[in-house]
Amino acid sequence: MKRLALSFMALLLMATPVLAADIFPDLELKGGISADAAAYLGVSGSQIKVSSIQADYLFVEIYSMYCPICQRDAPRVNTLFQEVAAAGRDNVKFIGVAAGNTNFEVNFYRKKFSVLFPLFEDENFSCHKAVGGVGTPSFYLVDLKAGRQILFFQEGAIKDEAAMLKMILDTTAP
Amino acid sequence: MNRLIIFSILSLVLFAAVAVAGGKPGFEPVPAPHLAPNDSVLKVNVGDTAPDFALPSVKGEIVRLSDFKGRKNVVISFVPAAWTPVCSDQWPGYNLALEMIKAQDAELIGISVDNLPSQISWINAMGGLDFTVLSDFWPHGATASQFGVLRHDGMAERALFVIDKQGVIRFIDVHDINKRPDLGALIGALEKVNQ
Numbered sequence: 001m002k003r004l005a006l007s008f009m010a011l012l013l014m015a016t017p018v019l020a021a022d023i024f025p026d027l028e029l030k031g032g033i034s035a036d037a038a039a040y041l042g043v044s045g046s047q048i049k050v051s052s053i054q055a056d057y058l059f060v061e062i063y064s065m066y067c068p069i070c071q072r073d074a075p076r077v078n079t080l081f082q083e084v085a086a087a088g089r090d091n092v093k094f095i096g097v098a099a100g101n102t103n104f105e106v107n108f109y110r111k112k113f114s115v116l117f118p119l120f121e122d123e124n125f126s127c128h129k130a131v132g133g134v135g136t137p138s139f140y141l142v143d144l145k146a147g148r149q150i151l152f153f154q155e156g157a158i159k160d161e162a163a164m165l166k167m168i169l170d171t172t173a174p
Numbered sequence: 175m176n177r178l179i180i181f182s183i184l185s186l187v188l189f190a191a192v193a194v195a196g197g198k199p200g201f202e203p204v205p206a207p208h209l210a211p212n213d214s215v216l217k218v219n220v221g222d223t224a225p226d227f228a229l230p231s232v233k234g235e236i237v238r239l240s241d242f243k244g245r246k247n248v249v250i251s252f253v254p255a256a257w258t259p260v261c262s263d264q265w266p267g268y269n270l271a272l273e274m275i276k277a278q279d280a281e282l283i284g285i286s287v288d289n290l291p292s293q294i295s296w297i298n299a300m301g302g303l304d305f306t307v308l309s310d311f312w313p314h315g316a317t318a319s320q321f322g323v324l325r326h327d328g329m330a331e332r333a334l335f336v337i338d339k340q341g342v343i344r345f346i347d348v349h350d351i352n353k354r355p356d357l358g359a360l361i362g363a364l365e366k367v368n369q
Contacts, residue, residue, distance in 0.1 A: 064263065064267075065267055065270065065357075066263035066264060066266055066267030066270075066354065067263060067266070068201075068266040068300055068301045069201075071266070071270055072301070100263075100354065102356045102357070102358055103358075104356060104357055104358025104361070105267075105356070105357050105358070108270075108271060108274070108357065109270075112270065
């Protein structure tokens with residue numbers, strides 16, 4: 001019986017997506033990025049990992065071109081990016097990881113929604129699996145200087161853009 | 175001991191409730207099991223004239239493939255079933271990419287074997303689709319069968335056909351039913367038709 005109960009708990013833990021207070025996985029970010037995007041993230045070379053990004057904090061959107069909620073949220077995420085930059089928070093970088101999307105699909109989404117921050121493809125869902133197969137969109141705020149500790153996690157649409165902006169600014173205040 | 179078991183079960187129930195509530199607000203596709211990638215035998219080839227069909231659309235009209243002959247290239251997207259995860263991604267993605275498809279002088283037609291009320295409810299739940307969706311419900315899967323993409327379980331394959339203005343099939347992708355085809359391959363096929 002005890003073994004059964006422990007198995008239940010193990011299953012529960014395995015099924016749980018990567019949540020706040022967990023450590024964000026050191027994803028290998030694929031697809032190549034422009035020189036401007038590489039300069040923004042402070043990375044060089046073809047192998048880019050989350051841990052190689054030069055910033056104090058990283059805002060990550062797990063999205064898909066095929067996800068209607070992500071499509072509807074795209075302008076809001078753009079606005080968040082712009083407002084964080086306008087607040088002078090150079091220590092916060094944004095990236096998007098496109099679960100199950102090819103390079104063609106990532107480029108289409110970037111162009112369609114005029115996405116200004118770097119997007120990475122994840123055709124074989126390896127990044128998506130590494131974060132626990134979360135629903136799309138999902139948003140993370142990661143403390144890179146504290147070993148990729150997750151400070152914030154949200155699965156689903158941005159319901160209150162102002163509240164999310166305040167959370168980012170408050171959490172990352174120098 | 176009993177308390178440990180009760181705690182574990184309650185935790186699992188709570189987790190399930192949170193996962194559903196916080197997952198994808200507004201629309202939660204019904205999980206689908208992993209299936210054999212393909213389960214049918216194609217009856218058409220690239221270079222063949224596409225078989226004509228007449229099917230009811232979610233807008234209440236009868237749409238024939240021959241309606242487009244001489245006017246538009248046609249992309250037919252067969253999907254297996256309404257309300258399932260990959261199908262519920264694929265068509266909203268095509269809806270977003272519709273301008274790219276139309277730029278190739280093509281009309282997108284989505285077909286599934288679901289009946290019209292199911293299709294209409296599903297499309298509404300996804301926030302609407304701007305392309306033609308047809309029901310191949312009755313005689314069940316007759317059009318899918320004409321193309322050779324009707325599976326033994328009564329669902330259609332996840333299949334793409336590009337048909338040119340002369341009604342000739344120029345591209346076929348009977349995809350692994352569990353996976354979404356790359357949009358780039360479809361747009362590339364359309365570009366070839368127009369070259």
